[in-house]
Amino acid sequence: MKIQDIETPAIVIDVAKVEANLARAQAYADASGLKLRPHIKTHKLPLFALRQVALGAVGITCQKVGEAEVMADAGVTDIFLPYNIMGAKKLDRLAALHDRISLSVTADSAATVEGYAGRFTDPAHPLPVLIECDTGAGRCGVQNAAEVVALAKRIDAAPGLRFDGLMTFPPRRQTEKVNAWLGEAIAALKAEGLDVNRVSNGGSPDYYNAATVTNATEHRPGTYIYSDRMQVGFGAGTIEDCAATVLATVVSRPEPNRAVLDSGSKALAADQCEAGGHGHLVEYPGAVIKSLSEEHAVVDVSACERKPEIGERVRVIPNHVCPVVNLYDEVYLLDGDTVREAVPVAARGKLR
Amino acid sequence: MKIQDIETPAIVIDVAKVEANLARAQAYADASGLKLRPHIKTHKLPLFALRQVALGAVGITCQKVGEAEVMADAGVTDIFLPYNIMGAKKLDRLAALHDRISLSVTADSAATVEGYAGRFTDPAHPLPVLIECDTGAGRCGVQNAAEVVALAKRIDAAPGLRFDGLMTFPPRRQTEKVNAWLGEAIAALKAEGLDVNRVSNGGSPDYYNAATVTNATEHRPGTYIYSDRMQVGFGAGTIEDCAATVLATVVSRPEPNRAVLDSGSKALAADQCEAGGHGHLVEYPGAVIKSLSEEHAVVDVSACERKPEIGERVRVIPNHVCPVVNLYDEVYLLDGDTVREAVPVAARGKLR
Numbered sequence: 001m002k003i004q005d006i007e008t009p010a011i012v013i014d015v016a017k018v019e020a021n022l023a024r025a026q027a028y029a030d031a032s033g034l035k036l037r038p039h040i041k042t043h044k045l046p047l048f049a050l051r052q053v054a055l056g057a058v059g060i061t062c063q064k065v066g067e068a069e070v071m072a073d074a075g076v077t078d079i080f081l082p083y084n085i086m087g088a089k090k091l092d093r094l095a096a097l098h099d100r101i102s103l104s105v106t107a108d109s110a111a112t113v114e115g116y117a118g119r120f121t122d123p124a125h126p127l128p129v130l131i132e133c134d135t136g137a138g139r140c141g142v143q144n145a146a147e148v149v150a151l152a153k154r155i156d157a158a159p160g161l162r163f164d165g166l167m168t169f170p171p172r173r174q175t176e177k178v179n180a181w182l183g184e185a186i187a188a189l190k191a192e193g194l195d196v197n198r199v200s201n202g203g204s205p206d207y208y209n210a211a212t213v214t215n216a217t218e219h220r221p222g223t224y225i226y227s228d229r230m231q232v233g234f235g236a237g238t239i240e241d242c243a244a245t246v247l248a249t250v251v252s253r254p255e256p257n258r259a260v261l262d263s264g265s266k267a268l269a270a271d272q273c274e275a276g277g278h279g280h281l282v283e284y285p286g287a288v289i290k291s292l293s294e295e296h297a298v299v300d301v302s303a304c305e306r307k308p309e310i311g312e313r314v315r316v317i318p319n320h321v322c323p324v325v326n327l328y329d330e331v332y333l334l335d336g337d338t339v340r341e342a343v344p345v346a347a348r349g350k351l352r
Numbered sequence: 353m354k355i356q357d358i359e360t361p362a363i364v365i366d367v368a369k370v371e372a373n374l375a376r377a378q379a380y381a382d383a384s385g386l387k388l389r390p391h392i393k394t395h396k397l398p399l400f401a402l403r404q405v406a407l408g409a410v411g412i413t414c415q416k417v418g419e420a421e422v423m424a425d426a427g428v429t430d431i432f433l434p435y436n437i438m439g440a441k442k443l444d445r446l447a448a449l450h451d452r453i454s455l456s457v458t459a460d461s462a463a464t465v466e467g468y469a470g471r472f473t474d475p476a477h478p479l480p481v482l483i484e485c486d487t488g489a490g491r492c493g494v495q496n497a498a499e500v501v502a503l504a505k506r507i508d509a510a511p512g513l514r515f516d517g518l519m520t521f522p523p524r525r526q527t528e529k530v531n532a533w534l535g536e537a538i539a540a541l542k543a544e545g546l547d548v549n550r551v552s553n554g555g556s557p558d559y560y561n562a563a564t565v566t567n568a569t570e571h572r573p574g575t576y577i578y579s580d581r582m583q584v585g586f587g588a589g590t591i592e593d594c595a596a597t598v599l600a601t602v603v604s605r606p607e608p609n610r611a612v613l614d615s616g617s618k619a620l621a622a623d624q625c626e627a628g629g630h631g632h633l634v635e636y637p638g639a640v641i642k643s644l645s646e647e648h649a650v651v652d653v654s655a656c657e658r659k660p661e662i663g664e665r666v667r668v669i670p671n672h673v674c675p676v677v678n679l680y681d682e683v684y685l686l687d688g689d690t691v692r693e694a695v696p697v698a699a700r701g702k703l704r
Contacts, residue, residue: 007441007704041646063647083647084603086663089359108604111662132604139648140604140612251436252460252484252492260492265675267703270622294393294674295415295435296491310463311438322646323617327678329701349681351619352359 001339003332008249008313009267011324011331015340017243018048018225025207025224026056032211037061037080037200039222042322044347045331046074048225053078059102061202061220065093066350068103074346078102082132082167082200082220084112084140090352091119094127104128104198106167108140110154117158128164129155130200135181136171145188152194165198165217172205172234175212182215205234228321229280230273244331245282245315246324248297250308257302259287263316264295266327271320279316284308289316353691355684360601360665361619363676363683367692369595370400370577377559377576378408384563389413389432389552391574394674396699397683398426400577405430411454413554413572417445418702420455426698430454434484434519434552434572436464436492442704443471446479456480456550458519460492462506469510480516481507482552487533488523497540504546517550517569524557524586527564534567557586580673581632582625596683597634597667598676600649602660609654615668617644618679623672631668636660641668 003012029036038052039061049060049071059078062068068079078101085094085105097103098120107113107129120127131151134141142148148166155163166185170178178201186196201216204223210216223230226244227237248263268279270292278289278297286303297316301307308314318324325331326348333340355364381388390404391413401412401423411430414420420431430453437446437457449455450472459465459481472479483503486493494500500518507515518537522530530553538548553568556575562568575582578596579589600615620631622644630641630649638655649668653659660666670676677683678700685692 007439009703084662086601086603087359108606109662112603115663134606138610139606139645139650141606143606249438251438251464254460254486254491254493254495258490265621265623266678269617270624270675271617272622293491298491310436310461311467323622326618327701328703349679351361351680 003247003334003337003339004313006247006332006339008247009263010247011328012245012247012315013226013331013333014243015333015335017241021225021227021237021241021243022052022055025221028208029219030056034210034216035218037218037220038225039063039202039220040067040071040347042222042325043225044325044345045343046071046076046346047343049076050074058218061222064350064352065090065097066352067347068097069093070347070350072097072101076101080200080220081105082130082169082202084108086112086115091115095119098125098127104130104164106130106132107151107155108132108142110151113151113154113158113161116161120160123159126160126162128162130165130167130198133166133168133181133185135168135178136174137169139169141168145185148185149188149192149194152189153192156194163194165196165200167200169202170206170213172203175209178213179215182213186215204231205236207236223322226321229275229317229319233274239280239317242317244321244325245317246279248314248316250310250312250314253310256307257300259299259301259308261297261299261314261316262295263297265292266294268292268297268316268318269320269323269327271323273319279318282315282317284314355599355686355689355691356665358599358684358691360599361615362599363680364597364599364667365578365683365685366595367685367687369593373577373579373589373593373595374404374407377573380560381571382408386562386568387570389570389572390577391415391554391572392419392423392699394574394677395577396677396697397695398423398428398698399695401428402426410570413574416702416704417442417449418704419699420449421445422699422702424449424453428453432552432572433457434482434521434554436460438464438467443467447471450477450479456482456516458482458484459503459507460484460494462503465503465506465510465513468513472512475511478512478514480514482517482519482550485518485520485533485537487520487530488526489521491521493520497537500537501540501544501546504541505544508546515546517548517552519552521554522558522565524555527561530565531567534565538567556583557588559588575674578673581627581669581671585626591632591669594669596673596677597669598631600666600668602662602664602666605662608659609652611639611651611653611660613649613651613666613668614647615649616647618646620644620649620668620670621672621675621679623675625671631670634667634669636666
C-alpha cells in the first residue's frame with residue numbers, strides 16, 4: 001500500500017523522522033545524566049512507548065489511568081502519572097495497576113493524599129507519591145517550600161504511601177526561577193530529614209535545555225516524538241523534524257486564491273499558535289490556513305506561485321499534534337511513500 | 353445509576369432539554385413551511401437521528417460518507433451529504449449507499465461532477481446533485497449565477513446524475529444578501545429551463561429566522577439539539593437550553609482563586625467564542641476557565657462568592673459542543689440526576 005491509497009483525512013507518520021527525534025532526545029538525556037521518561041500523550045501508541053523504553057527511557061508518563069492501563073497491557077512496566085488521581089473508581093483502577101507494574105503518582109493537596117492513603121495501606125508495597133510543584137506555570141501544584149514540607153510529611157505518615165520526590169510542569173524559559181523554587185523546596189525537605197529520590201521536570205519546548213534545571217533527575221517530554229508548528233516556534237526543532245502530518249485532499253477551489261481542504265477542526269484540532277493559521281502545508285509553504293470549520297479548512301493560496309488543484313493531496317503539519325492524534329482511530333506509519341502499517345491509536349480517547 | 357456514579361470527565365445529556373429543543377425546531381419548521389433536515393454532526397447518535405425523523409424531519413444531513421453509513425445502518429432512509437465527495441474509494445462507498453437509501457450530494461466544481469458522472473451511470477436511478485453556492489460565507493461554493501447554470505448543465509448532461517437544486521451554508525445575519533444571491537441563481541436556471549427542486553439552507557445560529565430566506569425549501573441546523581455557548585451568543589437560545597454538559601472534577605485548588613478541573617482540551621475542545629473563556633460552569637456562573645491544556649482546565653474563581661472544593665464535581669457548558677462530542681466514545685443520557693443509559697457515539701471519528 002502506498003500513501004496515495006490512503007483515504008483522507010488521515011494522519012501519516014514518517015517513521016525515519018520519529019526514529020531520529022527519539023534518538024536525539026535519548027542521546028541528550030544520556031549526555032546530560034538525565035533520565036528520560038517520555039509522555040505518551042502525543043503518540044498514544046504502545047508501539048512507540050515500547051520503542052522509547054528500548055532506546056533507554058526509564059519508563060513512561062501517562063496523564064490518565066486509562067492510558068496507563070493500555071500501556072501496562074502492552075508490556076510497559078514503569079509508569080508515572082503526574083496527576084491528582086481521585087474518586088473511588090479511579091483509585092481502585094490505580095491499585096490494580098500498582099499490583100502489576102512500577103507505578104508512581106503525584107499529589108498537590110492533603111485531599112489527594114488522603115484519597116491515596118485510604119486506598120493504599122500496605123507498608124510492604126507502598127505507592128510512591130511525588131509532590132506537584134507550581135514553579136510558575138500556574139496550573140496545579142503547591143505554591144512554596146513550606147507547603148511541600150507539610151505535604152511530604154502527610155505522605156510519609158501514611159503507611160501505604162512513600163514520599164518519592166517532586167514533580168513540576170515548568171514555565172517556559174525560566175530556568176533560574178525553577179531552579180530557585182526547587183532548590184528551596186529540596187533544602188527545606190532535607191532540613192526535615194526527608195529524602196528526595198526523584199525530581200521530575202517536563203515539557204518538550206525546553207527539553208534541550210533540560211540539563212540547566214540542575215535539581216531535576218528526570219524529564220517527561222511528549223511532543224518531541226512528532227514535533228509540530230508550536231515546537232518549531234519554541235525553537236525545539238525545525239519544520240523538517242515534524243514526523244506527523246495530516247494527509248488532506250483539496251475538495252474545492254471556489255476562487256483563484258482560495259482552496260478548501262477536507263481537514264477541518266475534526267482533523268486538525270482548533271489549537272492556535274504564534275505562527276498564525278491552522279497548519280503548515282508541506283507542498284505549499286506560502287499557503288495560509290485562514291479558518292477551520294469542522295470538516296473544511298479554508299486556505300489562502302495567494303502567496304503560492306503554483307496553486308493546488310481540486311483532487312490534489314497535500315500534507316499539513318498541525319499547530320499542536322497531540323490533540324490531533326486524539327481525533328483519529330489509527331495512524332499510518334510510512335517508510336517514504338510506502339505504508340508500513342495502519343496502527344490503532346490504542347490510548348485515544350482515554351479520558352478517565 | 354446516578355450522575356454521581358459517572359467517572360469524569362464525561363458528557364452528560366439532559367434528555368428533557370433535547371426533547372424541548374427538537375420540538376421547538378420542528379414546530380418552527382412546520383409553521384414556516386420549511387422542511388427540517390437536521391445535521392447529525394452535533395450528536396452523531398443514531399438514536400437522536402431517528403428521533404428527529406420521527407418528529408417530522410424529512411431526513412438527515414451528514415458531512416462524511418462514514419457518518420452516512422452509520423446512520424443508514426441504523427435505519428435512516430434519507431441522507432443528504434452537502435459536500436464534494438471525491439476519490440475512487442469514497443465514490444464506491446457512496447454508490448453502495450445510493451443503492452439502499454435516498455441519497456443526495458453536492459458539487460461546486462466540474463471536477464466533482466466528473467467524479468460523480470464517472471461512477472453513477474444509471475439513468476433509471478440517478479444520483480441527485482445540488483450545487484453548493486457561496487452566498488457569502490467564503491467556504492466552498494460557486495461564486496455566481498453564471499457558474500450555477502454552467503454546472504447545472506454539466507450535471508444534467510450526465511445520464512446517471514440529476515440536478516436537484518441549490519445548497520448553501522450562509523453567512524450569519526445576511527438574509528438579504530443570501531436571498532438576492534439565490535434569487536438570481538434560480539431566475540438564471542429557470543431562464544435555461546432548469547428546474548430547482550430543492551434549496552437547502554443551513555446553520556443553527558439563524559435557524560429561527562430561516563423563513564426569511566424565502567427561496568429555501570429546507571434547513572439543516574445541527575447544533576440546535578444540544579446548543580452551546582456559541583449558540584447562546586448568537587441569540588439562538590438561552591444558557592438554560594444547553595442540553596449537553598461536560599461533567600468534571602475539581603482536582604486542584606492551588607490558590608484561593610484558582611481551581612483546576614480534569615477537563616482540558618481533550619474534554620472540552622479548544623474552540624474559542626466571543627463570550628471568552630473555555631466554557632460556562634453551571635454551578636459557578638461567575639467562574640472563568642482561563643486556559644486549557646490537554647488534561648487541565650485552569651479556572652479563575654475570584655468572582656465566585658462560594659468557591660469549589662477539591663473533589664467537587666461541576667458541569668461545564670462547552671463553547672462549541674460539536675467537536676466536544678467527537679472526543680467521547682459515549683454520552684450519558686440523563687433524566688434529572690438518573691442515568692438512563694450510556695450510548696456509544698456511533699458516528700464519532702468518522703473522518704472519511
